[in-house]
Structure formats: structure tokens, C-alpha cells
Amino acid sequence: MNKILLTGFSGFTGRYILQFAVQMGLDIDCLSEDGTPKSKPINLLDYYSVRERVRETRPTSIIHLAAISHVQHEPASDFYAVNIGGTRNLLQALSELPSSSLTNNIFASSANIYGNSQQMDLDEKTPLLPVNDYGLSKKGMEELLFLWKGKIPITITRPFNYTGRGQDESFLIPKIVRAFKQKQEKLELGNLKVSRDFSDVRFIASAYLTLACKKSSFRILNLCSGNLISLEDVISTCSALTNHKLEVISNQKFLRKNEILKLRGNKTEMLKCLGYESAYSMRDTLTWMLSKEA
Structure with a gap:
């Protein structure tokens, strides 16, 4: 019987992982920074607290999402501190469990570490060129994980952008969706020329659970759609779905330093490992986000 330990439960993705795990009949324990009715509190920077939680749970797999993102x-x-130091504490605690008891350990990195690569389809062998502190911290986390190769089973995931209901409105797609739901006349954004590989959070959650139940030694895996979608495409789709038009303005104050202009993943290895890809198109995801809450 798989027993999964999920860190970062109170984040955007965690609730969907728990929901799907319950539906699949999987045994899952959740941790979050502040604790919730469905999770236990954890401070990843406190090694002794981390070790205690791991010993209590005795997981066969972990899905480590907790991070500054x-x-x-x-x-x-x-x-x-969190993305590297917290992961280091978790690795140490896991290493004290019998290695034969561990099926897989999923560590969420990010496609952000590819940076502004000149390669059109970013596969797992693409050179890592992070352009911001978040990406650099995730690259550092991956290098840390290589030190544990052969000691415990590890899968490093590099999810590309994904979205869905419940994502914080400080992120781009929820901000756009809110503007259309509220029938705003104008919307100020940053760089209107960016394009991204977008997935649905429901697919990402499902992929994490699939990987957690798959025996692994060491692998790195993109989680992506393989499609490049422009910001203009997102706005146009929202306009068609709501029959509402708004004026979109590029405001200098929303421009990010070291903006990554295009980011698209190669899904070949993902398909080999998972055996499936996302069933949701970007239009499906936006329709879901724009609809009234159930």
C-alpha cells in the first residue's frame, strides 16, 4: 500500500492532489507551513521537526511542493533558504528510512530554470540558464538532489506554467480571468509579448500522483503541454467565452526584470513515463475558470 507524504498542501496544487488521492483510494498525509484542518504544521527549516514528521508518517513516497514560488x-x-535548505532537511530525514521502503520521491523544480533558452522545444537535456533568484534556487535544489542519487529514489519534475481555479490572482491568468468575470473595461498588464506552455492544474496533480506510485531510481521529467500560447491568445479566448471585450494596456510598472519571453516544453519523456498527456486544452481550462463556482 502506497503511503504518500505531501508537503506544501496549503498551496495552489496541494488541494487538487489531496482531492484526487482520496478519489483514487490512496493513503496520503499532508503538511503545510501553518497547518490546516487537513494538514499538519511543518517548518522545513527546522530539521528536527522535519525528521519527526517523516518518522511519524513513514511514507513510501513523498511529493515535495513546499517552496517560495x-x-x-x-x-x-x-x-x-526554503527551496534549498528546506529540501536538504527533508532529504536527510528520508535517508534515515529503510531505502527498500521507498517507492519514489517527487521533488518539484520548475521550467523557469531553462531561462531564455534559444532552443525552441525545451527537453530535459537543455542547458539550465536561470535568469532570476527563483530559477537559480531551483537549479541549486536540483544540484543538491544529484548528491543523493543512488541513495533514495528521486524524480525531479520541471513543471511549465499551469493554472486553474484557486490560483492566486497575483499570477497572470487568474488576473485576466478576474477582469473578464468582473466585466472590467480596462486591464493593465506587463509585457504583452510573452508566450508560455500552459497546463491545467488537474493534469499536474494527476501526474504527481502517478509518479509517486511508480518505482524510480533517478529521473528528470518535464510536465508540460508542448504547446506555446501567447498572452493575446488567452485574452482573445476569454473574450470569446464571455462575449466581453476589454482594453489591455502594457504598464511599465508591471514589467518584470529578466522576463522570459518564450517557454515551451518537449513532452516526449513525460509521455514515455506517464503514458498519457493532459486531456485539457487551454480553452477547457479557461472555460472552467470563468464558470461560476460549483
Whole structure:
């Protein structure tokens, strides 16, 4: 019987992982920074607390999502403390479990680490060129994980952009969706020329659970759609779905330093490993986000 330990439960993705795990009949324990009715509190920077939680749970797999993830977070030093230091504590605690008891351990990195690569389809062998503290901290986390190769089973995931209901409105797609739901006349955004590989959070959650139940030694895997979608495409789709038009203005104050202009993943290895891809198109995801809450 798989027993999964999920960190970062109170974040955007965690609730969907728990929902799907329950539907699949999987045994899952959840941890979050502040604790919730469905999770236990954890401070990843407190090694002894981390070790205690791991010993209590005795998981066969972990899905480690807990991280500082918004690229504009301040102070930037938090990226390194949590994303690298917190992961190091978790690795140490896992290493004290019998290695034969572990099926897989999923560590969420990010496609942000590819930076502004000149390669059109970014596969797992693409050179890593992070352009911000978030990406650099995730690259550092991956290098840390290589030190544990052969000691415990590890899968590093590099999810590209994904969205869905419940994502914080400081992120781009929820901000656009809110503007259309509220029938705003104008919307101020940053760089209107960016294009991204977008997935649906429901697919990402499903992929994490699939990987957690798959025996692994060490692998790196993109989680992506393989499609490049422009900001103009997103706005146009929202306009068609709501029959509403708004004026979109590029405001200098929303421009990000070291903006990554295009980011598209190669899904070949993902398909080999998972055996499936997302069933949701970007239009499906936007329709879901624009609809009234159930």
C-alpha cells in the first residue's frame, strides 16, 4: 500500500492532489507551513521537526511542493533558504528510512530554470540558464538532489506554467480571468509579448500522483503541454467565452526584470513515463475558470 507524504498542501496544487488521492483510494498525509484542518504544521527549516514528521508518517513516497514560488517574492534570500535548505532537511530525514521502503520521491523544480533558452522545444537535456533568484534556487535544489542519487529514489519534475481555479490572482491568468468575470473595461498588464506552455492544474496533480506510485531510481521529467500560447491568445479566448471585450494596456510598472519571453516544453519523456498527456486544452481550462463556482 502506497503511503504518500505531501508537503506544501496549503498551496495552489496541494488541494487538487489531496482531492484526487482520496478519489483514487490512496493513503496520503499532508503538511503545510501553518497547518490546516487537513494538514499538519511543518517548518522545513527546522530539521528536527522535519525528521519527526517523516518518522511519524513513514511514507513510501513523498511529493515535495513546499517552496517560495512567486518570482517577485521579497526578500530574495528566502528562495535559497526554503527551496534549498528546506529540501536538504527533508532529504536527510528520508535517508534515515529503510531505502527498500521507498517507492519514489517527487521533488518539484520548475521550467523557469531553462531561462531564455534559444532552443525552441525545451527537453530535459537543455542547458539550465536561470535568469532570476527563483530559477537559480531551483537549479541549486536540483544540484543538491544529484548528491543523493543512488541513495533514495528521486524524480525531479520541471513543471511549465499551469493554472486553474484557486490560483492566486497575483499570477497572470487568474488576473485576466478576474477582469473578464468582473466585466472590467480596462486591464493593465506587463509585457504583452510573452508566450508560455500552459497546463491545467488537474493534469499536474494527476501526474504527481502517478509518479509517486511508480518505482524510480533517478529521473528528470518535464510536465508540460508542448504547446506555446501567447498572452493575446488567452485574452482573445476569454473574450470569446464571455462575449466581453476589454482594453489591455502594457504598464511599465508591471514589467518584470529578466522576463522570459518564450517557454515551451518537449513532452516526449513525460509521455514515455506517464503514458498519457493532459486531456485539457487551454480553452477547457479557461472555460472552467470563468464558470461560476460549483
